[in-house]
Structures are given as C-alpha cells and as structure tokens.
Amino acid sequence: MDSVAHRLSAVGAGAALELRGVTRLFGALAALTDVTITVRPGERRAVLGSNGAGKTTLFNCITGDFPPSSGTIRFFGEDVTHFPPYERIRRGLRRTYQISALFPGLTVQDNVYLACCGVSRGRFSFLRPGQNDALMHAADALVQAVHLTAVKDQRVAELAHGQQRQLEIALALAGAPRFVLFDEPAAGLSPTERAELVEILTSLPAHIGYIIIEHDMDVALRVVESVTMMHNGRIFKEGLPEEIQSDPEVQELYLGGGHE
Amino acid sequence: MSVTHDARIQVRSAASTAQRQAARGWPDINNPAAWIVGAILLIMPLIANGFFLIEIFATTLILGTIALSLMFLAGYGGMVSLMQLTIAGFAAYMVAVFGVSANTNISLGWPWWLAVPMALMLATIFGTLGGALAVRTEGIYTIMITLAIGAAFYYFTNQNWAIFNGHTGINTVSTPHFWGVDWRWDIPFYYVVLAVAALCYFAVDYISRAPFGLALQGVRDNPRRMAALGFNVNAHRIAAYAVASFIAGLAGVLQVWNYRQISPGSVSVGACIDVLIIAVVGGITRPIGPYIGALVFVLLRTFALDFLVRIGLDGNRFRLLIGLGFLAIVFWSSDGVIGLWQRWRQSQGRQADRPGGGHHG
Numbered sequence A: 001m002d003s004v005a006h007r008l009s010a011v012g013a014g015a016a017l018e019l020r021g022v023t024r025l026f027g028a029l030a031a032l033t034d035v036t037i038t039v040r041p042g043e044r045r046a047v048l049g050s051n052g053a054g055k056t057t058l059f060n061c062i063t064g065d066f067p068p069s070s071g072t073i074r075f076f077g078e079d080v081t082h083f084p085p086y087e088r089i090r091r092g093l094r095r096t097y098q099i100s101a102l103f104p105g106l107t108v109q110d111n112v113y114l115a116c117c118g119v120s121r122g123r124f125s126f127l128r129p130g131q132n133d134a135l136m137h138a139a140d141a142l143v144q145a146v147h148l149t150a151v152k153d154q155r156v157a158e159l160a161h162g163q164q165r166q167l168e169i170a171l172a173l174a175g176a177p178r179f180v181l182f183d184e185p186a187a188g189l190s191p192t193e194r195a196e197l198v199e200i201l202t203s204l205p206a207h208i209g210y211i212i213i214e215h216d217m218d219v220a221l222r223v224v225e226s227v228t229m230m231h232n233g234r235i236f237k238e239g240l241p242e243e244i245q246s247d248p249e250v251q252e253l254y255l256g257g258g259h260e
Numbered sequence B: 001m002s003v004t005h006d007a008r009i010q011v012r013s014a015a016s017t018a019q020r021q022a023a024r025g026w027p028d029i030n031n032p033a034a035w036i037v038g039a040i041l042l043i044m045p046l047i048a049n050g051f052f053l054i055e056i057f058a059t060t061l062i063l064g065t066i067a068l069s070l071m072f073l074a075g076y077g078g079m080v081s082l083m084q085l086t087i088a089g090f091a092a093y094m095v096a097v098f099g100v101s102a103n104t105n106i107s108l109g110w111p112w113w114l115a116v117p118m119a120l121m122l123a124t125i126f127g128t129l130g131g132a133l134a135v136r137t138e139g140i141y142t143i144m145i146t147l148a149i150g151a152a153f154y155y156f157t158n159q160n161w162a163i164f165n166g167h168t169g170i171n172t173v174s175t176p177h178f179w180g181v182d183w184r185w186d187i188p189f190y191y192v193v194l195a196v197a198a199l200c201y202f203a204v205d206y207i208s209r210a211p212f213g214l215a216l217q218g219v220r221d222n223p224r225r226m227a228a229l230g231f232n233v234n235a236h237r238i239a240a241y242a243v244a245s246f247i248a249g250l251a252g253v254l255q256v257w258n259y260r261q262i263s264p265g266s267v268s269v270g271a272c273i274d275v276l277i278i279a280v281v282g283g284i285t286r287p288i289g290p291y292i293g294a295l296v297f298v299l300l301r302t303f304a305l306d307f308l309v310r311i312g313l314d315g316n317r318f319r320l321l322i323g324l325g326f327l328a329i330v331f332w333s334s335d336g337v338i339g340l341w342q343r344w345r346q347s348q349g350r351q352a353d354r355p356g357g358g359h360h361g
Helices: A002-011 A055-063 A085-090 A108-118 A134-145 A161-172 A191-202 A241-246 A248-258 B002-019 B032-042 B050-077 B084-098 B112-134 B140-159 B186-207 B211-221 B223-227 B233-259 B269-282 B288-310 B315-332 B336-360
Strands: A017-026 A029-039 A044-048 A070-075 A093-095 A179-183 A209-213 A226-231 A234-239
Touching (some): A029 A055, A134 A161, A161 A179, A226 A248, B050 B084, B050 B211, B050 B288
Parallel strands (some): A093 A179
16 A cells, blocks of 8 residues: 555656646636646645635546546546546545535544545444454544544534644545645644644655645745646646745735735 | 425434434443333333234334334435335335235235245335435435335336236235244234334444444535545445335335235325324434334324314314424424433433532532
C-alpha cells in the first residue's frame, strides 16, 4: 500500500496526479477551463486564487464529486476520469471539505472508525468490532494523531469548530492515503490552532503528497514546495513559493488585494 | 418540496437523539424495564387467554416486525419505504403458492420447510429490486416509487388469477406440524411469533452498531461525504433494502400462518400506509418504536369499535380515532411514543437532580 507510492516515487515512474485539459462547465459558465496540472508522488502544492477562481471545482473534478466536462484525470498512471468518487478513494485519493462534512450524530471515534471502514473490506460487515479490531485500533491512532483523544467519545455536534476541523483531517487520513486534497483546512482556526495544523501537515509521512487550498499565506507557504495560482478558472502561474510571492502580477491580482 | 424537506429534517433530528445512547454494548442490558417487558412476554400465555394472545399480542408482534423493517430503512437509512407491507404480503402469497392450501389448482404443495425459504428468498429479491429502483431518488420521490410498487402489486393480485387467485385470494393455507405439535395452536404459535420478532429486534439493534449499520447512518446524514470515504452509497442503500425485505418477509410468513389465508385486501394501499403510521406513532429512531406503535394500533383497531358503538357512533369510525391519535402524537412529539417517553424521563431526571444539587451547595 504505502510501499507502492514509495516505489513509484523512487523510480520516478509517472505522476501522482495528472490533469490534462480539464474543463468543467456549469451551464454556460466555465468554472474550469483547460486546466493541466502534474503533481509528483509526495509533492506538496498550494493552490491559490481569489474566490471563484475554480479551486474547489478543481477538487470536485479530481475526486469525482462532479465529473469534468472534458479532459482526463490520471491518478498514479490510471485513468480515473470516469470513476465514481468511491473508486478513486479506494485507490488512495482523499479530500477534506471547506465546510466540515462530518457525522454530527456519531461520536468522534465512530466518525474516524467509519472512515477506516470505508477504505477497507470491512465496510459491509454485519459484525460489531471486538476488543482487538484492527480498524478500531487504526481509528484510535488517527484520533490521537489529530490530538482529539480527550474528546473521542463525544458526539461531533458538541465539538468546538477547531476540533471539527481537526476531525475533518483525520477522516481524510484513514487507511493508506497516497494523495490528499485539503480544502481550506485553516478556515476559522485560531492562531494556536493554525500552528497545530501546520505541525500536523508537516509531520505527514513523506510519501503522502497533497494539494492545499489556503488563503492564509503563513500556513500555505510553510507547508508546500510548489504553488499554482488560479484565476477565473484557469492556471495563471506555477512556481516555487518565493517566486509566486515576489511575482508582481500575482501581487497585483491576489496578495496585494488581500493585504490592503 | 416542503414535504420532502420536512420529512428529512424529522428523520435527522430524530436520528441524533437515537445516537445519544451510543454505547458499544447491548443498550438494554442494564435497563430493568426491558427485563420486565421480556419476562412478561415470555409468561404471557399464563396471563392472557387465546384471544389476547393471538389477536392482540401475536398480531402486534407481526405488524411490529413489518414496521421494524420500515424503521430500519427510515430511521437508520433516511429512506421512507411504503412497500414494506407489500413485501410481507408477497412473502405470504409465496408461502401459499408454494405450500399447501385449499386452492389446489394454484398451490404447489411443497412442505413448509421448502416453501418458507423459497418465499423469503423471493420476497428479498422482490424488495431488493424495488429498492434498487427507489435508491436513485430521494425524499418524497422514494415515497412515491415505493407507494407505486405497493399499489401496482395490490391491483395485480386483484386481477391475476393464475398465481394470486384474483380478489378471492388463497384460502386455508396449511401451517407447520412437526414434533407432534400443531404450531398454529395458540400457545406454540405465540412463541414462534415472539421468537421471530425478538430475533429481528435484536438483529436490527446489533447491526445498528456494526460497520454496516453505522455506514447506513452515515449515508443518511451525508451521502456525499460517505462517497468521499470510499463507500458506494447506492450499493449500501440497496443492501439495506435487502435486509429490510428479509425482515418484512419473515413477518409475512407469520401473517399468512396467523390468518391461514391471504387476499388482496391484506396488501391494499391503506394497509401499506398503516405500517407507516405504526412506525411513526411508535417512533422510528429505535427498534422498539415500531412494536409500541403496533400495540397502540392493534388495541385501537380492536377496542375502538366497541367503544364507539357504546357512545352511539358508527364502529367503523375507529380509523378516525387512529387518525386523531396519529395527529396528536406527531404534533406533540416528532419521535412518536418513544419521544414522549424520553421527554417524560428527562423531566423526571431533572426533578430528581434538583434536590441532589442542593447537597453540593
């Protein structure tokens, strides 16, 4: 599982994620136009852009929540353009949502346990987990990894916003993720919680690559090695974080506007 | 639109209350009330005469089990299916068709231990196919499709003479005899019904905390997120229909043994809706709800008639009483009788807490 990603990156065999000419139309509106992106296994990249630039639509096309109107999407070499979302997830793709999409009636532990079931063969099991259930142990470990052990038996509806954002990340790390899409994970977090988020992201195993949508430059540029700027549904610029930060056009479009 | 919306909200808010007692063990094992109810049910033949045993309690348990299959779909899966009685009726017809009855031109004369598994299998397939149609829709459209399946089956049984024997139905269906016992005698039959109902009740309760049941509740709350966790949402929903159909089929077998006949009147659209009323009146968040609803329904159906005649009204108006009761319960509690009970318990708990709090102060 993990080793597959390792081997691929070791020999440099192909990209983790490869989008070619992806376009997504909503009626007459083009939310994405001819987007081509290649991300190496283990690469960590930020996608920046103003509201309506097409960042979340990009995620929805990659995960299959909305299929692209045209173009192809390859995940570790496999053409997944027409796969339903769950097939992509079972191949190691994960995502989080900008607005937490959790199961408020269930406990923290059960939320994570469900996520672990979803990417295992046990998802249709009619047997309750026993004392030594492997998925339950995996869920425990994940709950601990996002610092939620103290509240693991609480219902998610009772959690603070920051804790819900952490749980959102835990759900995306269940099983053996190979590539994760983080949609504004820092939204609504306090400065302390942001620091904790940065720590969680930087401590992910090196073979797990990700794309992160994040408006907060302090978070985004500390956890990525490359940046893609989007504007009006198109790729506007790609480069290293410092290049993008110092690019006058980018500052004009985005950074300047945001920090006035 | 608003109907769909309201129905979904009701299911959801009700569902979250159900999760509060989310202990991983058996929920009722420490509940003295559950032990008392269990004991009373076990010694019922000592207390009740034949009429109460069969007409009230066995009938309650059979109807309750049909409503339990709806509770499983609606409470855990958020899918309101009006065809659960139709599936039970289909199983009942299949027992009559494959087994022994007075209609020798139709019944194949198989022994019950072959006819029953066959009926259960066909009923499960029937319900699963119906479910496969229904899961492509949500909310009110699920209700409409399953109601259409129920109505179509009702009219089909009326008009088909080759298998379903038209409006007269199939009569004098034989019941099992073995180990020297006629299992349709009141007391053995009561225990058979009790055993099947208990099995279904505990199975549903158990599954609700197993990965399949948890995932079903996840599908109810957020299908899109479930897909993003690797679940095939539609496959999960269809599997839930298969489970519910098997439960409804079991109840259908008991029903045809109870009345020894099956005719279109038993699978009418009105009867389909009665199952919904039973489940909602009892409460669809927990497996015990449908049985409480069924008891209320059977008691009203049996005794409202006498009561109405005594106060000088037409006995056939018992449905009016059921309707008024239904309105009252839904108006005061979105979670049926269970909801009323829980709120009463909570208010008792608060009163008990108050003097307790004084000690600390």
